Amino acid sequence: MTACLFCSIAAGEVSASFVHQDELVIAFRDINPQAPTHILVVPREHIVSAAELSAVQDPVWARLLHVSQQLAAAEGIVESGYRIVTNVGRDAGQSVSHLHLHLLGGRAMSWPPG
Numbered sequence: 001m002t003a004c005l006f007c008s009i010a011a012g013e014v015s016a017s018f019v020h021q022d023e024l025v026i027a028f029r030d031i032n033p034q035a036p037t038h039i040l041v042v043p044r045e046h047i048v049s050a051a052e053l054s055a056v057q058d059p060v061w062a063r064l065l066h067v068s069q070q071l072a073a074a075e076g077i078v079e080s081g082y083r084i085v086t087n088v089g090r091d092a093g094q095s096v097s098h099l100h101l102h103l104l105g106g107r108a109m110s111w112p113p114g
C-alpha cells in the first residue's frame with residue numbers, strides 16, 4: 001500500500017467509483033460530493049499540487065483538462081455550466097497532497113468561493 005491515498009486509488013489498492021481511466025489520468029466520484037456532479041480528475045503520476053507542475057508535465061495538465069471537458073459532457077452539465085477547481089495548499093483547503101481537479105456541476109454555485 002502506498003502512503004498517498006490517490007496513488008493507492010490509481011493502483012487499485014483502494015476502491016473508488018471510477019468514471020474514467022487512461023494511461024495518464026484517472027477520474028472517480030468524490031466521496032463527499034458538494035454538487036450533483038462532483039468528480040475528481042487525477043494524474044496517475046504523484047504530483048503534489050498545481051504548484052509542483054513543470055513544463056515536462058504539460059501533457060498531463062492538458063489531459064486533466066480535456067478529460068474534465070469530456071466528463072462534463074458525459075454528465076450533461078455543459079449547457080447549465082460547471083466549475084473546475086484545484087486547491088493548492090493550506091489556505092485553499094487542499095486536504096489530499098496529490099494534484100486533482102474537482103469537476104463540479106448540476107447546481108447553481110456562488111462566487112466568490114468561501
Ligand code: DGP
Nearest residue numbers: 016028029030031032087093094095096
Ligand atoms: P481537496 O480538499 O481539494 O484536497 O480535495 C480532496 C477531495 O478528496 C475531497 O473533496 C474529498 C475527496 N476524498 C478524500 N478521500 C477520498 C476517498 O477515499 N475516496 C474518494 N472518492 N474521495 C475522497
